[in-house]
Amino acid sequence: MAENVTIARPYADAAFELARGAGALGPWSEALDRLALVAADSGMKACFNDPKLSAEQLCQLVLGVSGDLTAEQQNFVRVLVESERLQVLPEIRDLFVALKNEHEGVREAQIASAFPLDDAALAALKADLEARFKAAVNVSVSIDPELIGGVRIAVGDEVIDASVRGKLANMAAALKN
Numbered sequence: 248m249a250e251n252v253t254i255a256r257p258y259a260d261a262a263f264e265l266a267r268g269a270g271a272l273g274p275w276s277e278a279l280d281r282l283a284l285v286a287a288d289s290g291m292k293a294c295f296n297d298p299k300l301s302a303e304q305l306c307q308l309v310l311g312v313s314g315d316l317t318a319e320q321q322n323f324v325r326v327l328v329e330s331e332r333l334q335v336l337p338e339i340r341d342l343f344v345a346l347k348n349e350h351e352g353v354r355e356a357q358i359a360s361a362f363p364l365d366d367a368a369l370a371a372l373k374a375d376l377e378a379r380f381k382a383a384v385n386v387s388v389s390i391d392p393e394l395i396g397g398v399r400i401a402v403g404d405e406v407i408d409a410s411v412r413g414k415l416a417n418m419a420a421a422l423k424n
Contacts, residue, residue, distance in 0.1 A: 251334075251335045251338045252338050254332060254335050254338075255332075255335040255338035255339040255341075256342055258323075258327065258332060258335070258339045259338075259339045259341075259343045259346065260342075260346070261323075262275060262279065262323060262339065262343050263343055263346040263347065265319055265323070266343075267350065269319070272350070272351070274317070275320070275343070276343065276344060276347055278314075278316055278317075278320045279339060279340040279344075282309070282313050282324065283336045283340040285313055285336070286333055286335075286336035287336075287337055291308075291309070292334065295331075295333050302329055305328050305333075306328045309328065310324055348385070351383075352382050352383065353382060353383045353384070353385055354376075354380050354382045354383070354384050354385070354403065355384075355385050355402070355403075356373075356376055356385065356387070356400055356401070357386075357387055357389070357400070357401045357402075358386055358387070358398055358399070358400050359388075359389050359390075359394060359398065359399040359400075359410075360388060360389070360390060360391070360394070360397075360398045361390070361391065361393075361394040361395055361396045361397060361398075361410065361411070362390070362396075363390060364388060364398075369386065369388065372386070372400075373386050376402065380402060394410035394411065394412045395410065395411035395412050395415075396411035397410040397411050397413070397414075398410060399413065
């Protein structure tokens with residue numbers, strides 16, 4: 248949701264600045280991953296909206312299920328509880344990761360493949376993407392049988408469609424002209 252991203256942005260910026268200043272981008276990223284999972288749980292979402300829980304009880308509940316957190320990370324959770332912003336933790340995590348990747352010169356690539364990719368094919372594809380974008384690339388792969396064959400790659404706002412479905416769509420468009 249665009250509204251959630253707007254709400255989450257200042258918190259993600261603050262977390263990034265704290266983490267960068269402490270030289271702890273990795274640990275903060277891991278903590279935010281855990282916190283986002285907690286916030287996405289349907290049982291926890293119900294607790295976020297439970298008027299019977301005080302802010303301190305809710306804070307203790309979230310801290311209790313989030314694993315080891317540093318004092319700064321615990322304070323960050325307290326701020327989110329007091330501001331009633333726990334529900335935007337997934338967006339905070341996503342924005343934080345984007346800031347971290349930009350800082351480290353890393354790009355995220357989502358690869359959709361018609362069939363599972365073996366390790367060698369994935370390594371070759373990753374190397375090709377790193378050469379093309381002149382940056383380190385983190386890849387996440389999903390299987391989409393509707394592609395028929397090939398892959399569809401999204402890196403930021405650039406899409407590389409090397410799928411059979413994409414080629415058929417291009418041919419159909421060319422035939423209409």
